[in-house]
Amino acid sequence: xxxxxxxxxxxxxxxxxxxxxxxxxxxxxxxxxxxxxxxxxxxxxxxxxxxxxxxxxxxxxxxxxxxxxxxxxxxxxxxxxxxxxxxxxxxxxxxxxxxxxxxxxxxxxxxxxxxxxxxxxxxxxxxxxxxxxxxxxxxxxxxxxxxxxxxxxxxxxxxxxxxxxxxxxxxxxxxxxxxxxxxxxxxxxxxxxxxxxxxxxxxxxxxxxxxxxxxxxxxxxxxxxxxxxxxxxxxxxxxxxxxxxxxxxxxxxxxxxxxxxxxxxxxxxxxxxxxxxxxxxxxxxxxxxxxxxxxxxxxxxxxxxxxxxxxxxxxxxxxxxxxxxxxxxxxxxxxxxxxxxxxxxxxxxxxxxxxxxxxxxxxxxxxxxxxxxxxxxxxxxxxxxxxxxxxxxxxxxxxxxxx
Amino acid sequence: xxxxxxxxxxxxxxxxxxxxxxxxxxxxxxxxxxxxxxxxxxxxxxxxxxxxxxxxxxxxxxxxxxxxxxxxxxxxxxxxxxxxxxxxxxxxxxxxxxxxxxxxxxxxxxxxxxxxxxxxxxxxxxxxxxxxxxxxxxxxxxxxxxxxxxxxxxxxxxxxxxxxxxxxxxxxxxxxxxxxxxxxxxxxxxxxxxxxxxxxxxxxxxxxxxxxxxxxxxxxxxxxxxxxxxxxxxxxxxxxxxxxxxxxxxxxxxxxxxxxxxxxxxxxxxxxxxxxxxxxxxxxxxxxxxxxxxxxxxxxxxxxxxxxxxxxxxxxxxxxxxxxxxxxxxxxxxxxxxxxxxxxxxxxxxxxxxxxxxxxxxxxxxxxxxxxxxxxxxxxxxxxxxxxxxxxxxxxxxxxxxxxxxxxxxxxxxxxxxxxxxxxxxxxxxxx
Numbered sequence: 001x002x003x004x005x006x007x008x009x010x011x012x013x014x015x016x017x018x019x020x021x022x023x024x025x026x027x028x029x030x031x032x033x034x035x036x037x038x039x040x041x042x043x044x045x046x047x048x049x050x051x052x053x054x055x056x057x058x059x060x061x062x063x064x065x066x067x068x069x070x071x072x073x074x075x076x077x078x079x080x081x082x083x084x085x086x087x088x089x090x091x092x093x094x095x096x097x098x099x100x101x102x103x104x105x106x107x108x109x110x111x112x113x114x115x116x117x118x119x120x121x122x123x124x125x126x127x128x129x130x131x132x133x134x135x136x137x138x139x140x141x142x143x144x145x146x147x148x149x150x151x152x153x154x155x156x157x158x159x160x161x162x163x164x165x166x167x168x169x170x171x172x173x174x175x176x177x178x179x180x181x182x183x184x185x186x187x188x189x190x191x192x193x194x195x196x197x198x199x200x201x202x203x204x205x206x207x208x209x210x211x212x213x214x215x216x217x218x219x220x221x222x223x224x225x226x227x228x229x230x231x232x233x234x235x236x237x238x239x240x241x242x243x244x245x246x247x248x249x250x251x252x253x254x255x256x257x258x259x260x261x262x263x264x265x266x267x268x269x270x271x272x273x274x275x276x277x278x279x280x281x282x283x284x285x286x287x288x289x290x291x292x293x294x295x296x297x298x299x300x301x302x303x304x305x306x307x308x309x310x311x312x313x314x315x316x317x318x319x320x321x322x323x324x325x326x327x328x329x330x331x332x333x334x335x336x337x338x339x340x341x342x343x344x345x346x347x348x349x350x351x352x353x354x355x356x357x358x359x360x361x362x363x364x365x366x367x368x369x370x371x372x373x374x375x376x377x378x379x380x381x382x383x384x385x386x387x388x389x390x391x392x393x394x395x396x397x398x399x400x401x402x403x
Numbered sequence: 404x405x406x407x408x409x410x411x412x413x414x415x416x417x418x419x420x421x422x423x424x425x426x427x428x429x430x431x432x433x434x435x436x437x438x439x440x441x442x443x444x445x446x447x448x449x450x451x452x453x454x455x456x457x458x459x460x461x462x463x464x465x466x467x468x469x470x471x472x473x474x475x476x477x478x479x480x481x482x483x484x485x486x487x488x489x490x491x492x493x494x495x496x497x498x499x500x501x502x503x504x505x506x507x508x509x510x511x512x513x514x515x516x517x518x519x520x521x522x523x524x525x526x527x528x529x530x531x532x533x534x535x536x537x538x539x540x541x542x543x544x545x546x547x548x549x550x551x552x553x554x555x556x557x558x559x560x561x562x563x564x565x566x567x568x569x570x571x572x573x574x575x576x577x578x579x580x581x582x583x584x585x586x587x588x589x590x591x592x593x594x595x596x597x598x599x600x601x602x603x604x605x606x607x608x609x610x611x612x613x614x615x616x617x618x619x620x621x622x623x624x625x626x627x628x629x630x631x632x633x634x635x636x637x638x639x640x641x642x643x644x645x646x647x648x649x650x651x652x653x654x655x656x657x658x659x660x661x662x663x664x665x666x667x668x669x670x671x672x673x674x675x676x677x678x679x680x681x682x683x684x685x686x687x688x689x690x691x692x693x694x695x696x697x698x699x700x701x702x703x704x705x706x707x708x709x710x711x712x713x714x715x716x717x718x719x720x721x722x723x724x725x726x727x728x729x730x731x732x733x734x735x736x737x738x739x740x741x742x743x744x745x746x747x748x749x750x751x752x753x754x755x756x757x758x759x760x761x762x763x764x765x766x767x768x769x770x771x772x773x774x775x776x777x778x779x780x781x782x783x784x785x786x787x788x789x790x791x792x793x794x795x796x797x798x799x800x801x802x803x804x805x806x807x808x809x810x811x812x813x814x815x816x817x818x819x820x821x822x823x824x825x826x827x828x829x830x831x832x833x834x835x
Contacts, residue, residue, distance in 0.1 A: 005614055029461055030611050051642055051643035061592050063639055063645065066642065136756075138737075142740065146656055150665065150749075151746075155746050159583070164674060165746045166582060167652075168581050169580035176596065176600060182603070183783065186607055187433040190433075192406075196406070201785075202782065207758075207763060207781050211780060212599045213422070220778050221486045221489055225772070233466070244573075252573075255567055320565050321566075323574060324588055325574055326576060327576055330576050330641070339558060341628075347729075354644070359627065359631070359635055360627035360632055361610075363537075364623035
């Protein structure tokens with residue numbers, strides 16, 4: 001029988017969209033039993049987010065939803081009805097962890113707050129994921145992945161000096177928030193597994209950016225150290241070669257200035273004109289004219305090479321570099337395929353598709369897809385039966401519209 | 404007081420730059436004892452500095468997050484003042500070794516015997532040279548958890564390829580998914596989301612392995628290739644290729660269905676981000692602006708036609724925001740139920756009433772850097788809050804504790820190792 005790292009953990013999952021479902025996906029893919037509670041007839045909002053095959057929306061075919069909800073079971077529950085709430089409490093009584101991302105205060109209004117649930121399950125952990133946290137003046141503010149990065153992260157220095165600040169790829173900050181929530185959840189669960197008390201893990205999505213290692217924390221402490229704010233740099237402000245260069249079939253990112261410059265010259269085959277001492281003076285890397293001259297040499301080389309070929313040659317000379325891949329490039333990449341970075345998953349409605357695979361491998365308790373993302377309410381009967389509901393009770397819940 | 408979740412767990416680390424140290428900072432905040440094993444023989448670039456002994460001029464020419472040492476001065480021990488290092492080094496301990504001397508591995512092995520976890524994120528060849536791998540650790544400590552997080556993993560064609568975070572972003576496809584839509588990809592400036600992802604995923608991986616060990620008694624080997632680790636975070640784009648053979652490109656600050664952008668406000672480099680999702684929010688937005696006539700134009704009446712006329716709407720929104728302070732725009736729009744928030748610089752964050760009320764910044768001291776407010780962990784807990792109880796650790800600060808208390812070495816052996824050059828709070832002067 002499959003034994004994942006977290007197979008002993010049972011989770012009731014009230015989350016929707018991206019951050020919450022990514023948190024519980026991490027727990028699920030490494031073994032936890034996740035019961036995903038969805039609104040009857042509607043389900044997780046992620047079901048309505050693309051991509052869809054041929055761009056035709058279908059609640060069981062959202063690529064985002066299918067990816068974020070592997071290894072979970074779905075039960076539909078109307079939490080506003082007393083029968084629905086009763087089922088939710090019964091579920092929480094069997095769980096180690098509840099994860100939710102309602103707006104702050106909603107769990108209280110539903111009578112599903114941690115204090116209420118702990119009355120009969122004192123070691124329960126609750127992870128609450130919200131835009132700005134469960135307290136504070138912005139608690140009830142609305143947000144988006146753009147706002148998260150702008151208000152929390154290092155957006156103020158991302159982009160070019162003469163342009164507006166610019167965000168990261170879509171939803172990435174929300175995934176990051178989900179992974180932070182998984183850390184807090186697994187930490188709190190380690191305490192309860194060792195007979196410690198259950199508690200609330202409060203994840204403010206904004207704070208997952210304030211406390212991000214992607215420049216923000218360092219820029220913050222540097223402000224404390226110097227009184228300076230970070231800024232967006234003018235186009236091509238530092239040494240050379242640095243940044244993105246066009247190739248025959250795409251782009252190559254290179255960090256080759258300063259101490260790495262001789263490696264770049266080696267990469268170009270040590271042309272005599274680049275071996276001249278004027279390139280190696282203390283001020284050479286800060287000289288804009290030399291930079292222009294060098295970039296002429298460099299571009300004429302990169303434009304004659306494909307990005308993968310250029311990367312290979314660069315690596316042979318020890319030049320820090322990487323191609324700008326498309327999803328097609330990644331999907332077909334030999335290295336990632338040889339390491340098993342993707343997963344083939346069969347879903348009853350969406351069919352067999354290739355998904356992103358495991359973030360990391362574990363030798364004893366591996367990542368595994370035990371089941372595809374659930375259909376809406378697919379496990380209603382199974383889960384209610386586990387709670388001791390008989391066929392008549394279940395039929396009643398169905399006619400009342402609770403499930 | 405409740406003991407912290409990882410109280411009693413000892414983690415050894417040989418981590419560099421960002422992803423590895425960020426991983427162990429999560430474990431440190433949760434109460435594990437983190438011992439940084441730091442070599443005096445080599446200076447890993449971007450870990451405790453770009454250089455061991457930077458000049459003042461060099462610091463002045465670096466971006467703030469790298470060159471922003473206290474007062475932009477290197478100080479007498481620059482390696483304890485580096486902003487990249489000091490934000491993740493809270494709650495950790497540091498011991499030194501000279502890894503170029505053969506007996507250093509004996510000391511390392513003694514440490515492995517009394518540790519629960521080992522974490523590293525070096526180039527693969529570095530661990531090969533030192534002879535460190537999972538079988539070696541397991542022989543010393545049967546139930547050890549080992550986490551390796553090299554750029555591309557320890558197998559496959561790219562195993563020895565060198566990368567900084569920025570190169571991983573390109574390889575995993577992120578660089579082509581962000582940036583200005585009216586420029587080609589060469590207009591992109593560096594971001595490092597894969598480092599953040601590697602840190603949090605790595606900490607989650609160690610926690611999962613500790614859960615498993617608690618239940619089964621077994622340790623294990625975890626491998627986190629930083630590139631593939633971050634690929635699931637671009638899941639929707641990968642699935643779009645899978646489903647539709649489509650390669651997505653950047654849409655800048657826009658959203659696929661909402662009206663969204665980053666708009667200029669009063670003042671120098673002040674901006675407000677706004678997201679208007681549906682008809683209801685559109686009406687709220689219009690009301691907040693005093694129902695201007697343009698907003699009732701039939702071509703803005705539903706979300707599809709609004710998106711088709713996004714450029715024109717952006718012009719109208721900018722005309723309004725340009726006359727507003729960024730925080731005022733936020734307050735007015737949020738009060739009407741529209742998502743809006745300023746692009747906050749560092750000063751804004753430190754002065755922000757919301758972050759202050761939530762204690763996002765905590766005071767910590769360190770002899771070579773002084774006393775400052777550091778960002779705490781990116782989440783909180785009600786009973787065991789991940790507080791900063793020790794400031795950023797200085798190089799070799801805990802040598803005596805580690806050698807004498809943890810390893811039980813005698814005073815005379817400690818002296819001997821000191822004479823041999825293993826124990827110091829300084830990098831050698833010859834190191835640039």
